[in-house]
Amino acid sequence: MTIETKTTVNQRVNQLTEEIKIRSQPFSRLLDEVGHVIVGQRQLIERMFVGLLGNGHLLIEGVPGLAKTTAVASLAKGIDTGFQRLQFTPDLLPADLLGTLIYQPKEQKFVIQKGPIFSNLILADEINRAPAKVQSALLEAMQERQVTIGSRTFPLDDPFLVMATQNPVEQEGTYPLPEAQMDRFMLKVVVGYPNREEELQILDRMSRTGAQHSVTPVMTPADIVRARGLVDEIYVDDKVRNYIVDLVMATRDPKSCGLEIGHLIQYGGSPRATINLTLAAKAMAFLKGRGYVTPQDVKDIALDVLRHRVIVTYEAEAEEKSSEEVVEAILDHVEVP
Template identity: 75%
Template sequence: MTSPSTTDNNYSELKERIKHLTEEIKTHSEPFQRIVGQVNHVLVGQEKLVHRMLIGLLTRGHLLIEGVPGLAKTTAVASLAKAINTDFQRLQFTPDLLPADLIGTQVYRPQDQSFVVQKGPIFSNLILADEINRAPAKVQSALLEAMQERQVTIGGETFPLEEPFLILATQNPVEQEGTYPLPEAQSDRFMLKVVVDYPNRDEELQILRRMSKTATNVEIKPVTSPAEIMHARKLIDEIYVDSKVENYIVDLVMVTRKPEAYGLNLDGLIQFGGSPRATINLTLAAKANAFLAGRGYVKPEDVKEIALDVLRHRVMVTYEAEAEDRSSESIVNEILAHVPTP
């Protein structure tokens, strides 16, 4: 049995470690606040999207961004790349796209009768996969390797992708003609699914005043570097997660699989719940949220704030749920309201 003095010593050591970590995090999270400031020179009213992009950047987690055309999704990603001073590629996904158009191919050189690898646009740091659900299965499969393994295979040769590597994919929720539903395996690889909504009236007025000009180029200055991002990731790994918060995270994911075990009546509404990847991603996202807030420990509110974006694309609803006009988002919100916060 552990003596009270030993427990007190352990608690004091933990408290001191968190204190030092918080001081270091406050210093190293400051460049990411500057990123927000630079991006806001261009964007209006997309604070949530920018915040989620930073979380993905800090945790090596890809983002699926859903929203109607004209909400500055492309501008947001391009602005983020400029603020980090890193490479950016925009890929327009179409039904006739080939894997070679994405990852590259081998090119024959007649002068020495050999094949050389010509790398594709996937070899960049930030990739905007525009209208990802328009690409056929073979392209999705090629993209899956890059997302999960962070490498690309061309002609039997494997090439690692340079860090930071982040895919931000967009899809249009309105126009479904000529689209391919994302396979569940690929959808699960996206850490977050962010739904971008219309700006409110004040934001719309601000957009009008700022952007209704023939020349609207706004210079974005690089305020951080890939090296600072890599160091921030090491700090995020050290952020403290209390056992109560860990159990809260596990409960949230478990409810999506067996809601009746938690006293929640969702009978016949959920086809598939969140995978263990949901648990991992929810923990990482909560840590990144704490980092951006300048804290060395995770609060339950960090988990609750990010949970919908982590779970909405991992909870597959049944036909019965659709008949009752119940979406995965409404079910996740019901779960968040039901599970007690520690």
């Protein structure tokens, strides 16, 4: 790259940074609004922002009672957008999700009745309790951003984001998500317990009958779409791009980064992992008010992008090694530019 080209790139990045500092302010206000309802869980809320900005879906895993559902509902209220909560159960049918054809006797014809999937933010609560047919129906909506009812295909609204929750306990009566569907989620976020200070705040705020906290809308769906346009413009240096590719390649061939853990990995990240890691890193940069991606942006979000895409072997399970441990080892060993 010539000196003149570098100067031009720097000028463009500086201009973009100034615009992003302004456009990212509503997200800071939205974080504060959601914080009026949710104590702690800042990482979860930021990851939901990343999903919105990167046009990707989230899988949220955590034990019951950690405000996963409340966080998604509060986010929808703060954006002033459509929101549907779908409780997934073993007897759920695809038509309950997508809609169906209803016969009108007076008109003697079938009329399409759209289902709850036709909204902006979809909360798929306990997604792993739904049978394979329902999960397959959701797959088209997530990947193609469209729904087919009868012989007609309908595009879904923009923004369209699925935030699915699953419970890591009570596995009886659940249907594990297939790897192909797991790969459709941009991020898998694991929600942990609050610390002692946060637990006391929850006690003070919520330990009364009928405790409710409202969220004031601070954004619109149009703001999300405009912000995505800026995310697309964020600069990613060649060194950072190579770092992203090195991380994903290391999940397929860990020897490339000096790790002898190939026997623990059955399948590594797909090219979709590379794309999502780049988009997620750009979204992180946007939320931090920058027009360029740093290696730290990539490293901060990499575990959430890769943990559900690395499939471990039976040998790894026998050694009680999880995919998270494998990804963390890769992050520790791949050289950071």
